[in-house]
Amino acid sequence: xxxxxxxxxxxxxxxxxxxxxxxxxxxxxxxxxxxxxxxxxxxxxxxxxxxxxxxxxxxxxxxxxxxxxxxxxxxxxxxxxxxxxxxxxxxxxxxxxxxxxxxxxxxxxxxxxxxxxxxxxxxxxxxxxxxxxxxxxxxxxxxxxxx
Numbered sequence: 001x002x003x004x005x006x007x008x009x010x011x012x013x014x015x016x017x018x019x020x021x022x023x024x025x026x027x028x029x030x031x032x033x034x035x036x037x038x039x040x041x042x043x044x045x046x047x048x049x050x051x052x053x054x055x056x057x058x059x060x061x062x063x064x065x066x067x068x069x070x071x072x073x074x075x076x077x078x079x080x081x082x083x084x085x086x087x088x089x090x091x092x093x094x095x096x097x098x099x100x101x102x103x104x105x106x107x108x109x110x111x112x113x114x115x116x117x118x119x120x121x122x123x124x125x126x127x128x129x130x131x132x133x134x135x136x137x138x139x140x141x142x143x144x145x146x147x
Contacts, residue, residue: 005086006086012081013081016056016057018037020128030045030067056076072128073127077123089119
């Protein structure tokens, strides 16, 4: 389970926001998206395949074919994209069943609460939010620091 977001998750969010910016249902070829972001086409195709398997995007074949979102960007939480590409997101790998010092662990409770809040936050922030809002509006702690 990854502990940090890799380029797969990052590029997946870029792909999703690009598609969200298109008129509803209008497919975009992966070559156009890769060119726009100056990314590897083959790597972006692998990401698109995983997003298709998770039913977040679909593809249309043919001359005017390409990829498009399967749902409105307002209902796609960014955690869906990240976990489709990275697997379940986990801050620390706590193996309570195997841990010999679990009873002495002073940070376990913190990480469990933090994990819960991270998932909740990433579930609530949608692809549409990434297009429409500043990070300070999306993340309350960032807003407090900026203000």
